[in-house]
Amino acid sequence: MSAAPDTSVLQDIADRVIAQARAGEQVEAFVSRDHETDIRVYEGSVEHFVSAQSEGIGIRVIRDGRTGFAYAGTLDPAAIAEVLAEARDNVEFGTHDEWAGLAEPDGVDVVEQELWNEALAGYSTDRKIELAKELERLTLGVDPRVRVDDSNYADVAVESAVATTTGIRRSGRENGCYVSISTLADDGDETQTGFGFSVGRSPEMFDLPKAAKEASDRATRLLGATKPASRRLTVVLDPYVTAMFLGVISSTLNGEAVAKGRSLFKDRIGDQVANPIVTLVDDPTNTLAYTATDLDGEGLAARRNVLMDNGVLKSFVHNSYSARRVGARSTGNAVRGGFKGTPGVGCLALQLMPGTRDQDALVADVADGVLIQSVQGLHSGVNPISGDFSVGASGLQITNGQVGAPLREFTIASTLQRMLLDVVEIGGDTDWLPMRAAGVSLVIRDITLSGA
């Protein structure tokens, strides 16, 4: 977050709350306000236009190792008083936990990031609408088989402030925008779908032709796809799919899951858990990352952490609570979803250190495989505790190093443990997607494909 004069109002509110702390109490106040615009265009006209502002406060009180929390979606002074009273009351029902406590300043320097863009703040409504219309026009121009389901422009600006009785006091603001489009492609009775998007700190950073092309290609490439025969083979994951896969891996490296005995990697620090070519880093200070940030959800400096180094498990990610439980220091990985909850633990900007070759070269080495372009059911078919991995997928057949016919309605399965060891090669094509993990082409062998 970048400091800005506007956020002083929110900081004052947070400061006033913690000033009311009683002896023996730790108090944290998190205050935020956001403004968002959401425009949807269909067939050249505006289907909906949403202009919305919301604000709220969450207050955490800890006393005698017991925690209580309350929130309200308003900054009305009477409501804030009620929230503090509720949080205090809720303390009574928590179980004593010797590790409970707020974060404390740890002396790690903040790497400042440019998170506020003035050009976006001043961008006119008409031009925002025009962007969504233009994306729709461009997409319809790529391929006659493609229809547009909806074309969208959205932006959000968030200001927030946090204050604790342990000495954390931070405020800042951040904004960003994106355009997205959903497509349908028809061929006879068959309909397939696609999507495209472009993100940026300001609309000047959009690449509309690329978003249009991807939205069109994603929908058309599956037309005429068939169901492949079941077998074991090598897969090449598209960067977008790899990013989703890394999202799953990140939950196994969550320090809280580890502390509670719920990670398949507990007790594995120092072990070779992945192929030696795998080096996995979480680095929110990398300005290229879409989720780059300077502070974590507890107000500590965001920082670079190496999680796997040449396949060896080096570290988990922690917030101050999970760190205290395992006798470590916070890695600056507290994640806060807004004022309605307390910070959890998570990776902020995960990246697989890239190799050197492009996707075509990776594919050229595969005799019998599939280029996986999309997966479905990650939330239902992957269990980060047992490691079972099974997802629906679609993609392109690879035969003797060449991509061929489209395939759909099949699953790919293995276990997370095996997949990390079965990594064959990492591409050199890192793609900074609007996710908490960067994309890169990834080759994994010995995957079970279930189809016809």
Next chain:
Amino acid sequence: MIDQDVLERVLATAVRTGAEFAEVYAEDKRSTSVGLDDGRVEQVTSGRDRGAGIRVIKGDTTGFAHTADLSEAGLRAAAEAAAAAASQGGGGTRTIALTRGAERVVSPVLQFPDDVRKADKVAVLQRMDEAARSAGSSIVQVSAGYGDSRKHMLVANTDGVFITDQQVRTLVRVTAVANGDAGMQTGSQSAGHTMGFELIGHVDVEALARDAARQAITKLNARPAPSGALPVVIKQGSGGVLFHEACGHGLEADLVAKGGSVYRGKQGQLVASPLVTLVDDGTMSGEWGAIAYDDEGHASQYNVLIEDGVLTDYMWDYLRARKEGRPQSGNGRRQSYQHLPMVRMTNTYVLNGASEPGDIVRATEYGVYVAKLGGGSVNTASGDFVFGMTEAYLIENGEITEPLREGNLIGNGPQVLSDIDLLGNDFAMSNPGTCGKDGQGVPVGDGQPTLRVKSMTIGGTAA
């Protein structure tokens, strides 16, 4: 929450620039949640969400703004923002006269959550924790959650609709982790109803926790699920999500209208096995998706979507019904006052067939018995769907035998619907669900009797 004369003036403000329709949706919601993990009550959370969303429709454009300020000035400011968003000009004055709709109770509540001591809510979780841990020495971790909410809502629009309602929901969930020689396995259970604290007692929470533990322990000995196409028997009350995903979403009129559904233009046609009658029922008292009124002020309904395999109707909200010049079906729902309503399901279920559940298994030579399905998702345009089997067994020679590890099942909606060849007589509702669409989550229910699908693709790793 807001006086009738204020609503009338705010709606008049909203249509002053010439819009055809305006609506105020206001809510005041209090919620409590408690989380227990690792043997500790981690935190009790109290929440308050209160505000109004104002929607203005002019031509094909919807303008929307929301505010946490429920004063007349705050509402008028939001009305003007929504009106400006919907239009760039025009004008005129309209007088709005609201008619208060009848009070309607679908799910009576005995014990409102705000009348129950927090200590009693916390104690429920401690009972569940203890029950799960005592289920076996291999249980190494338990987490449990309790949540309740009481929402007062109000809908008023320029067609004169004016209703108020309150929605009460209570839910418990539990997850157990078992540790064995081959690693860890998990089991989970939940129960949720549109009722108050009487849920505890209506549901045996200790039995629920023991069942979660039993699943985890059973899976310690599970073998890899098969890979490929096999007959699948789905236990009563565990697979309604199949119908929610495989055809429910495709029957939502907003998706149908834009040509994003495989069921477009199929009304009156056979789209499923003649055994199948599918209903979406917002009036099913006490069930998770039950509502007295939808979030556009339309009374909930019992809607038959597929009758004896023939597609009878889609589900409708205000916008789509208006476009087609037909009545709404009580399916206009939204996550909160900060969201626009759209077509959503309520409780979606398949009515009973005639087969005995035991006969369905006996009639299956080799296949998979799914005792619990996890979440799923569907591509409504192609009909391809996927969902997780969180508890499944092999069927060999007409008998349920070994437990299987987790994996996804995939299929194509229309294909699976016509491949249902046996339907049981043991209807039951499933666990409470949250349905996500376009970034909004709403509570839904689903259910079905035991049934068999001739062939589905099992995404396991075994040959």
